[in-house]
Amino acid sequence: MSRPERSVHIAKSVKVIEWLKTELLDQVANLFKGLHYANQSLISDSLASLVVATYVLARRVGFSYREVDQAVTRKLREHTRERHQLEDWYGDLSQLEEYIGKR
Structure with missing residues (x-):
């Protein structure tokens, strides 16, 4: 170029x-x-x-899109491990991680 x-x-x-x-x-x-x-x-x-x-x-x-997905998954695992309120109250984070993992 x-x-x-x-x-x-x-x-x-x-x-x-x-x-x-x-x-x-x-x-x-x-x-x-x-x-x-x-x-x-x-x-x-x-x-x-x-x-x-x-x-x-x-x-x-x-x-890459894959890197973004991997970063999101890491963040979800981190929040789940640290007992984020959304996970404790609703289970949102583990459900999202499961959804992303199935894509």
Whole structure:
């Protein structure tokens, strides 16, 4: 890749990362609105958009999708081991770990 092409590629990557960061914030705001108004469609759409943006941002900064999945699994195990309240009260973390493991 020539020097000008590399500069354009780097600038484009930085721009995409910045856009993804704003997308995450925008979707968090939409999620809060959906929760406030009990709008299930908006809640579901915002959560899905957050997951997608997170995976794409991870890829743009050098992580594979598999690495993100592995990090999530490690985090779930850590929280389960440390008896996180969500696990103690509802079993959410071990259920999510089991779900991810079956994918």
